[in-house]
Amino acid sequence: MTEKAHYHGHRKRLREKLNNDEQSLADYEILELVLGTVILRSDTKPLAKELLNRFGTLRGVLDAQDEDLLKLxxxxxxxVSHWKLLRELFSRYVESGLPKKKQLSSPAEVAEMARIRLGRKExxxxxxAFLDNQNRxxxxxxxxxxxxxTTMIYPRELMEQALQRKASSLVIVHNHPGGNxxxxSPDIEITRHIVQAGRILGIRLLDHLIITADTYYSLKDEGHI
Structure with a gap:
């Protein structure tokens, strides 16, 4: 009779803990369960703890670059494919919540949505974000x-898309992979061109946000709009 590997009983206990009180799970235990959906025949606790040791937090683990993960x-x-799926799931979860709001209260809401989507992009x-006249x-x-x-953006094409969507205003966003x-100068210049193009068509540029993994920069708050 083949003896079951010790981690089978451990995973069962973790699943019971999850079902009884999910908030009682430690961060490494959550990672154990996530890893266990892909790694079926090995103990995932050492890798879960190594991920947290290397990247610090669950957020750091999910935001880690693929090449850094593969070093473990x-x-x-x-x-890596599973991690991409998780990131896409979380991005769409956050994005799907915003349209349900009656009104966009602040570009910061777009910034948080964008940070999850763009913060770790290489x-x-x-x-x-195209908005109607009530900021929805x-x-x-x-x-x-x-x-x-660098990434290219053409004000004319952007305004054409805004008109097609019957937008009254927009918030534009791009990421800085280096973290700065x-x-x-091109960021500031293109912002001014978009403001000018929008003014002619009656479409307001509410903000231009620069996103990194941890935070964002508002060109409006800094006086560039």
Whole structure:
């Protein structure tokens, strides 16, 4: 008779703990259960603890770059794919909540949605939140994808999309993969061009946000809009 590996009983106890009181789970125990959906025949506790030791928090673990995750023993391509799925799930969860709000109270709400979506990206991406005349979200869309330190955006094309969606205003967002929040000269220049293009069409640029993994920079708050 084959003896069951010790981790089978451990996982059963963790699942019982989850079902009885999910908040009682330690961070590493949550990771154990997540890892166990992919790693079926090994003890996941050592890898769970190593992830937290290396990246500090659950947020750090989920935000970690793929190449850094792959450096850990036992973290293979299947887990990288699973991590991508988790990130996409969380991004869509946050994004799906915003349209239910009667009114967007602050660009900070867009910033948080964008941080989850863009904060860990290795290349710059440019997104736009198109809003109606009551600041309700009509659409949240990627406009362009660039390189590690630049992405192109054309004011005319952006305004065409705003008109197609019958938007009255918009918040534009892009990420800085290097973590530096300071806007570049092109960032400031393109913001001014978009403001000018929108003024002609009656479409207000409410803000231009620069996103990193931890925080954001508002060009409006800093006087560039």
């Amino acid at each position: 023993k036992g973290f293979g391509n299947s887990l 290349k710059e991406e440019f997104w736009a 979200l009509l659409s949240w869309e990627r406009i362009s994808t660039g390189t590690v330190n 929040l300071t806007p570049s």
